Amino acid sequence: AMQLTGRWFLVGVASRCSYLAEHSHQLEATAVTVTILDGQSLAISTFRKLDGMCWEIKQRYLPVQAHGRFLLKGRGYASKVDIVVGETDHSNYAILYYEKGQSISVKLYGRTSQVSDAVADKFERHVRAVGLSEDVTYYFPTYGFCDSADEFHILD
Numbered sequence: 001a002m003q004l005t006g007r008w009f010l011v012g013v014a015s016r017c018s019y020l021a022e023h024s025h026q027l028e029a030t031a032v033t034v035t036i037l038d039g040q041s042l043a044i045s046t047f048r049k050l051d052g053m054c055w056e057i058k059q060r061y062l063p064v065q066a067h068g069r070f071l072l073k074g075r076g077y078a079s080k081v082d083i084v085v086g087e088t089d090h091s092n093y094a095i096l097y098y099e100k101g102q103s104i105s106v107k108l109y110g111r112t113s114q115v116s117d118a119v120a121d122k123f124e125r126h127v128r129a130v131g132l133s134e135d136v137t138y139y140f141p142t143y144g145f146c147d148s149a150d151e152f153h154i155l156d
Helices: 018-026 117-129
Strands: 006-014 030-037 041-050 053-063 069-072 081-088 093-100 103-110 137-139
Touching: 006 117, 081 117, 093 117, 103 117
Parallel strands: none
Antiparallel strands: 006 030, 006 103, 006 137, 030 041, 041 053, 053 069, 069 081, 081 093, 093 103
């Protein structure tokens, strides 16, 4: 988990989520900062714009016994998300799986807002491996990031 710390940029998402499909034309640049709490769980701060304002959304990924697996607890049992680190080299990219009930999403994070073609190919292989396709794969803007949010725009 240590190697996942620091700043990442959300590069791409593959998901059957209808919200993404409906809003794909207005995706906002999204950056994430990862820190370690109590030696094992990950504190995730997601910075993104909503209606032109920068928001910080705070989440906590709790470690699961297996290496590279985490749990994001929602409000209520049905909303728990299993997170699996599918592949990463820690210094350039990380490909994560998000499993919620029967649905799965794949996210590509980069240490910079743009990744190499080789990394994009890896991502697309992971996407196909879980039965998703390019028509549900979305790439995020590479500019317009929020560096911070003011105190009124933090969602815990």
